[in-house]
Amino acid sequence: MQSRTPVGRTGRPRSVAADTAILAATRAALVELGWSGLTLGDVAMRAGVAKTTLYRRWPGKNELVVDAVAELFDELELPDRGSLAADIEGVVLQFATILARPEAKSGLMAVLAESTVDDALHERIRDSIVNRQKLLVLEGRARAQARGELPPEPDPETAARNADLIFDVVAGSVVHRTLVSAEQADESWAQRFTTLLLGGLNATAQTANPTTNPTTRRTP
DSSP: OOOOOOOOOOSSOOOHHHHHHHHHHHHHHHHHHHHHHOOHHHHHHHHTOOHHHHHHHOSSHHHHHHHHHHHHHTTOOOOOOSSHHHHHHHHHHHHHHHHTSHHHHHHHHHHHHHHTTOHHHHHHHIIIIIHHHHHHHHHHHHHHHHHTSSOOOOOHHHHHHHHHHHHHHHHHHHHIIIIISOOOOOHHHHHHHHHHHHHHHHHHHHHHOTTSOOOOOOOO
16 A cells, blocks of 8 residues: 655655564554554654654654555545445445454554544644545545436535535544544445435435435345
8 A cells, every 4th residue: 555644755766565564563552552552663663763863754643644544544445336225235244344454453543533622633633544435425425426326416616515515424423433433344234324325425416406216226
């Protein structure tokens, strides 16, 4: 996986292997030590790199931890299962699987808690995690529209607001289910959630396009 850090440098090209080792070491340190106990010196030691190597890549702890968490969520892909319902179920199950990993739990909860008192960190989370994952919503919607499962949305502002809302509903529901309620987001739950979500999408489509037929989905 390519490094996502925005820090640039000249001279010798960066080592992808070093980046990977540093981000993995950061996640391991978060699980073991938590946010307050994590230091860049400890991460460098775990990764087997010099502290100067780490500081050339990440100027501080906030940037490093967000990139380490973002790398996990960059593993998410929207599967093409042949229908909007099946695609949603697939990505929900992927997301739940990632959140079940100790490093994802520790990392996400740590950066979210810290961001409540750090506006710059909050912005970095939005740019590095939230906005990147919203691209999956745009991809899924475009695919569903091409299949005829959802109507086109000619107004860009309305389309953008709807995409934001869909992302909030999906991400918020899975995070709450797995991290707050500490319940399993299994296949049965993913199917019930998808049925509910599609009901909302159909209602929105009908409001915007009264002559549009409701999206057809299989019954779980």
